[in-house]
Amino acid sequence: MEREAAVPHVLIFPFPAQGHMNSMLKLAELLCPADMYITFLNSDHNHQRLLRFTDAEARFSHWPKFRFESITDGLPDDGHCSAESTFEMFNTLESITRPLFRDLVISLSHPQQEIPPLSCIIADGIIPFVIDVAEELNIPIISFRTISACSFWAYFCIPKLIAAGELPFQGDMDVPIKSVPGMEGFLRRRDLPSFCRAEELNDHVFQTVLSATQETTRASALILNSFEDLEGPILSEIRSRLPKLYAIGPLHAHSKTRLLEQSLLSSLSANSLWEVDRSCMKWLDSQPPKSVVYVSFGSLAVVGRETLLEFWYGLVRSGIPFLWVVRSDSVTGGNVNEEIPGELVEATTERGCLVGWAPQEEVLAHPAVGGFLTHSGWNSTLESIYTGVPMICWPYFADQQINSRFVSEVWRVGVDMKDTCDRGTVEKMVKEVMERREELMGSVDRLAKLARSCVSQGGSSRSNMDRLIKDIRSMARSSPKLHPKKK
Incomplete structure (x- = not known):
């Protein structure tokens, strides 16, 4: 007993x-x-x-x-x-x-x-x-x-940021941040977790996250x-x-x-809360090695119809085959498939595949996938690093802003397009990652090996x-x- x-x-x-x-x-x-x-x-x-x-x-x-x-x-x-x-x-x-x-x-x-x-x-x-x-x-x-260690540490340092007068802020988002030890050389206002963009320090969500993080010491x-x-x-x-x-x-x-x-x-x-559509795996099987950009913004991101179309036009105009996860509830104020321009429908039929939810770990490990356009959620970031897939980061909220900065500036396994989503930028960055894969693969392979080793x-x-x-x-x-x- x-x-x-x-x-x-x-x-x-x-x-x-x-x-x-x-x-x-x-x-x-x-x-x-x-x-x-x-x-x-x-x-x-x-x-x-x-x-x-x-x-x-x-x-x-x-x-x-x-x-x-x-x-x-x-x-x-x-x-x-x-x-x-x-x-x-x-x-x-x-x-x-x-x-x-x-x-x-x-x-x-x-x-x-x-x-x-x-x-x-x-x-x-x-x-x-x-x-x-x-x-x-x-x-x-x-x-x-x-969340990531870098994001947790940024949250933890919020009292120091407030004391230094770096929070709250308005105006130029590219002003360097100096009060997060270990990140002084590359962190900007726009790279702080999204809650830090609150204009008032008494913002409820900001205070909740701040309090919960400080309570960790207990x-x-x-x-x-x-x-x-x-x-x-x-x-x-x-x-x-x-x-x-x-x-x-x-x-x-x-x-x-x-x-x-x-x-x-x-x-x-x-461990998915969404019904997985496995038809995309058969579609990937038909694509050449490292030719496809996988696109997913996770389980919570919701965008307006105009933003959705900007991404769609950017993907189509890049000329790169794409597998895109578009949840049924991911567009505000309307159905995902409502009044889509014919040129987008035609191009997607030729070299794209849209699903409501995908088996992401399997997708990233598939030989056909050469890049990942991601919201920079921490699970997605780790899965991409582990499988050696370079990223195009479009962070949505919370920890994702700082994750994307580390992807591009510290680990150098992708590019960061935070705060922009026009079709020209999407096209440019998708092409950049898919065409510069060999340049990125040194850092990508190194981190993938370290992830497996640990x-x-x-x-x-x-x-x-x-x-x-x-x-x-x-x-x-x-x-x-x-x-x-x-x-």
Whole structure:
């Protein structure tokens, strides 16, 4: 009985968005083979979509100590389709989800039918209330930020930016930023995370992100989906303030590598909240090697009809074959296919393929793909680096602005077209990346090799993951009984 009591029970709680949930499910895949109980807490909405569009339930059934739970995120079912709804979720999570989460943690903190009491919470660091609940209930908590180290560090340095008078700002977006240590030589106003563009410091979203990031210092440790050879200098800056840091990425490759080693990789299914259209893989099979530019702006970006057409004309005029993910809800105020000019329809029929959602990891690994026009989401950026595909970056919001700057100026594995989307720029940059592939491939191949190495035996991410597992086991052995603090 003593041995069983020392088996860890970890609650994993992602922010209710595709990219956050995906990377934290990858973490769960790494923890499950370590013989610990895992409760994965999804939002009701995302859990239903996950079960509908993936085989996640079947995949995780390989581990009898894993189970899904779900909880409301406070939004109506039809209110989850944009960045704006994501901002609204900050409010509903606090007002509606928080008390339900607290009740769940209390229930999990008592033994239940051979399941040991909760010993640790790994929660998305952008959910403001989780650390409060964990501290109140005396449960150890580890913060997981699903963004890049460079973006997290920029968020963390916001008080310094304010003190230096660099925030808020107006006017020239190319003014250099000096108060983010390690980035003084290349960071501009336009490269800061999009929340920093708020004209008033009391902006609600700005304050929420600022507060959540500063609260990270209250957690026992921080997990980042990154790797030492990619963001080593910035990871060192973060460790100066948060010494207990586990860089265990790229998580999509890390989990796949370990599952392959244990002969547990049973399918190619991703953790998608959208129905995947696999017809694009057959289309890619018919294209010459490295000839196609893959285009996807992720699960949240929404553009106006004019912006959509500018991208479309730019892609067509580049003359490059393209595979484009256009979600049904990605255009404001109308249907994606409504009144498309005939020349675009004809050109797309000749050398393009449009789908509602694609199996992105497989697409990027396909021999026909030679470039990636991306919103610079962190999962997409890591997947592109791992497969050695150069990027054309058009960041949409949040961390994506700073990711795109690192892609172009630090890692030199792509180009950055932030804040512009006219057809001429799109055409020029798609051509530039596809025609200059040989010039970019030195940096691209180097980072791809480092990414593969870090998740292999002896790699930094592998070692950091082993250290995380060891520390979670230690928490299980020393975890105190539940003693809620008096309010």
